[in-house]
Amino acid sequence: MVRKLLFGLMFLSLLVALAACGSEDTSQEEEQTEEGTSGEETTEIETDTEEETEAEEENAVEGASADSYEIWVADQGLNEIHIIDGATHEIVETIDFADVGDKPHMLVFDEEGEYAYVANMGSGTMSVIRASDREVLTTLPTGEGAHAAIPSPDGKRTLVANTPGQSMTEVLIDKENEEFTVDRHLELSEVELLQDESEFPNQRPICLQYTADGSKAYVTLGGGGLFVLDVESFEVIEAFGKSIVGAHGCGTILSPDGKHMFANSGSTELAEYYVFDVETDELIYTGETGGIDAHGVAFTPDGEYLWMVNRVTDDAAIIDPETFEVVDHVEFVGEAPDLLAFSPDGKYLYISLRGPEPATGTHDMAGDTPGVSVIDVENKTKIQLIELDLAGDPHGIDLRVVTE
Numbered sequence: 001m002v003r004k005l006l007f008g009l010m011f012l013s014l015l016v017a018l019a020a021c022g023s024e025d026t027s028q029e030e031e032q033t034e035e036g037t038s039g040e041e042t043t044e045i046e047t048d049t050e051e052e053t054e055a056e057e058e059n060a061v062e063g064a065s066a067d068s069y070e071i072w073v074a075d076q077g078l079n080e081i082h083i084i085d086g087a088t089h090e091i092v093e094t095i096d097f098a099d100v101g102d103k104p105h106m107l108v109f110d111e112e113g114e115y116a117y118v119a120n121m122g123s124g125t126m127s128v129i130r131a132s133d134r135e136v137l138t139t140l141p142t143g144e145g146a147h148a149a150i151p152s153p154d155g156k157r158t159l160v161a162n163t164p165g166q167s168m169t170e171v172l173i174d175k176e177n178e179e180f181t182v183d184r185h186l187e188l189s190e191v192e193l194l195q196d197e198s199e200f201p202n203q204r205p206i207c208l209q210y211t212a213d214g215s216k217a218y219v220t221l222g223g224g225g226l227f228v229l230d231v232e233s234f235e236v237i238e239a240f241g242k243s244i245v246g247a248h249g250c251g252t253i254l255s256p257d258g259k260h261m262f263a264n265s266g267s268t269e270l271a272e273y274y275v276f277d278v279e280t281d282e283l284i285y286t287g288e289t290g291g292i293d294a295h296g297v298a299f300t301p302d303g304e305y306l307w308m309v310n311r312v313t314d315d316a317a318i319i320d321p322e323t324f325e326v327v328d329h330v331e332f333v334g335e336a337p338d339l340l341a342f343s344p345d346g347k348y349l350y351i352s353l354r355g356p357e358p359a360t361g362t363h364d365m366a367g368d369t370p371g372v373s374v375i376d377v378e379n380k381t382k383i384q385l386i387e388l389d390l391a392g393d394p395h396g397i398d399l400r401v402v403t404e
Contacts, residue, residue, distance in 0.1 A: 068402040071341060071350050073372060074118060076103040076359040077393030081118070081129070084350075086343060086399075089374060089386055093134065100136050101125045103359050106148040106207075106339075106396040110155050113400035114175070117158050119149040121360055126160050126171060128180050131400055138180050142169040148207050148250075152214040152231070157183075159217055159231075161205035168205060168219070170234065184234045191236045193227065199241025200225050207250040211278045212258035218276065220249035220263055226274075228281050238281045245283075246270045250295050250339075254278075255321045256303030262321075264308060266293035271310050273317075275324050285324040289317040293365070296339035300377070301346040309337040309351060311365050318380075330380045336367030341399040342377070349375040353385075355393040370394055 069086035081095035081104060097104050101120025108117050109131070116129040120139070126149045127139040142149070143162025151158045151173070158180075160169040170184040188194055188203035201223030208219040210231070217229045224242025226249070229235070246265030251273060253262050264273040271294040275285035291310030299306050299321070305328075306319040314335055318328035336354035343350070354361075355370030370392040374384035388394060 069344055069399055070402055071372065071397065071399050072107055072109075072116060073352055073388075073394045074104040074107040074396035075370075075388060075392045075394050076105050076121065077355050077357065077370065077391055078389060079104065080392075081107065081116075082388065082394075083134075084372065084386060089384060091386070095129065095134055095136070097127070101127050101139055104396065105146070105360060106150075107398055108148075108150055108396070109398050109400050110151045111153060112155075115151075116398070116400075117149040117151055118396070119146040119160060121145050121147055121163070124162065124165065126158065126169075130178070137178055140171060140180060140182050142171065142182065143167045143185070147205070150208055150210070150217075152210055153212065154214050156214075157231075159208060159229075161208055161219060163204045163206060163222060166203040166205070168229065168234075186229075186234055186236075188227075188236075191227075193236050193239040194221075194225075196241060199243060200239070201242065206248065207252050209252035209254055209261065211261070212254060216278070216281075218252050218261045218263060220245065220252060220265070221247075223247055224265070226263055240283060245274055246272050248293075251297040251308055253297045253299065253306070256299055257321075260284075260321070260324075262297065262306060262319075264289070264294040264297065266295050266311065268293065268312055270294075271313075273308060273319070287319075287324060287326065290326060290329055291315045291317065296337065296351065298340035298342055298349070301342055301344060307340060307349060309333055309340065311336050311338065311354070328380070330375075333375055333382055334367070334371075334373030334385065335369060336365055337373065338365075338395055339397045341397050343399070344401055347377055349377050350397060350399070351375065352394040352397040354395070355388075356390065357393065359393040360395070372397070 071084040073082040079097045083093040085092045102122030104118045105121040106119045118127040124144045128137045142160040144165030145163040147161050147163040149160045158171040166188045168186040172181045172183045194200045204222035206220045208217045224247040226240045226245040227236045228238040230237045249265040251264030261276045271289040291313035293312040297308045309316045316330040316333050317326045320327045334353045338352045341350045351373040354367045370388045372386040376383045
């Protein structure tokens with residue numbers, strides 16, 4: 001009887017001990033759960049971030065970008081400026097240039113994207129558009145066949161290359177008062193350094209670009225050759241003839257580090273590019289694009305590569321700005337590619353494609369469908385064509401980031 005009583009007491013003690021342990025374990029688990037709540041929330045946040053990332057990637061495929069931006073295209077065939085939304089790749093606005101300027105050829109924004117400078121080749125004028133409300137502020141006479149109007153890095157002036165007029169015109173800019181005034185004019189036919197007819201068949205300026213400080217501008221010539229303009233004195237200080245720089249070049253662009261100026265030349269037989277040291281104005285490299293009729297150029301936003309299109313062969317060369325060599329090639333970017341603009345994030349390249357009836361030009365550069373080609377930069381493939389009217393002839397193209 002005593003043994004049974006002892007056994008019962010021992011069994012009861014064991015049950016009490018087990019109950020206590022269970023309670024203690026439960027308490028510890030609850031404490032751990034409370035302490036680990038932030039960890040569970042972190043996991044949920046990470047899951048949400050992954051979902052957001054997937055959504056962003058999905059939007060990117062459809063044409064959206066982290067930055068809101070617009071692509072502006074000068075259509076010299078229709079005398080219109082088309083504005084394309086960067087997110088939808090649809091034309092959302094059109095500026096009628098019928099009563100503004102004939103054959104809007106080149107269109108370039110200033111550094112801030114506040115004003116667009118349009119060279120009207122048919123009327124020999126330059127128009128200024130305030131980008132925020134699309135208002136044409138002024139149209140100024142600059143010279144016969146105004147081809148390219150390029151604003152300086154400091155925003156104080158625009159230089160206009162008047163191609164048939166064989167001249168350069170300076171327009172002074174007063175942004176604060178929104179005043180634009182025609183100032184100096186240079187007749188290139190009278191420049192001593194350009195008088196050798198064997199090297200300079202004509203003095204028709206085509207395209208230009210400034211050095212980083214805006215003190216000099218490199219300008220290509222239609223018949224072949226290139227000259228360097230001292231912006232302050234408005235004098236030609238160096239010149240290279242057609243035996244060095246070929247004809248019809250429109251690929252002047254400054255390297256991201258500001259040390260080199262790239263230029264090109266193109267025809268139905270030629271596609272060369274050139275690299276100049278901007279400190280000494282020496283030609284230090286000449287290369288071939290691997291296509292025919294080199295024309296438009298643009299650096300990727302990160303500055304790692306220079307894209308250069310060939311109008312006749314419908315392809316593009318990708319150049320390393322440090323070695324100056326072609327490191328890749330894109331076989332097809334669209335019919336008759338002309339000028340280029342990258343999206344701010346570098347995902348897309350927009351290329352103007354000439355129409356079947358070019359409004360301007362020196363040789364065969366007609367395409368089948370006028371519009372804007374959209375290139376997936378990472379995959380180096382054309383993914384979309386933003387079509388324009390068949391009577392159109394898009395040429396100038398530039399991009400502005402939209403700030404609210």
